[in-house]
Amino acid sequence: MIVRIMGEGQVKLADSHFAELNKLDDELLAEMEQGDGPGFRRTLTALLERVRELGEPLPDDALEPSELILPAPGATLEDVREMLGDGGLLPG
Numbered sequence: 344m345i346v347r348i349m350g351e352g353q354v355k356l357a358d359s360h361f362a363e364l365n366k367l368d369d370e371l372l373a374e375m376e377q378g379d380g381p382g383f384r385r386t387l388t389a390l391l392e393r394v395r396e397l398g399e400p401l402p403d404d405a406l407e408p409s410e411l412i413l414p415a416p417g418a419t420l421e422d423v424r425e426m427l428g429d430g431g432l433l434p435g
Contacts, residue, residue: 345401346394347409349418354398355407364393375424383420391416 344361347353356364367390374382391413401407414423 344410345407346398346411346413348391348394348413348415350415352403353401353405353407353409354394355401356394356398360393360397363397364390367393371423375420378420380420383423387414387418387423388416 344356344358345353346356367386371383371386371390374386394413414426418426
């Protein structure tokens with residue numbers, strides 16, 4: 344799976360990591376629904392860190408289609424709400 348972190352680039356992740364990342368996505372969605380700004384910031388940071396740790400960065404000149412697009416590290420709760428609509432960051 345190819346994941347783009349807005350403002351950073353793309354990483355390639357094994358599908359086997361999807362369950363772990365989906366758990367963080369569920370937490371992030373719950374924090375957004377509750378308006379928990381500090382929790383949102385903490386979970387977004389954890390999600391992005393795990394993607395960076397687990398993924399293999401693609402070269403800057405690679406333009407692969409991204410299956411997932413994650414917000415930039417500095418994105419606000421409001422930015423991500425607009426980006427998502429009603430769903431989470433990860434499909435399914």
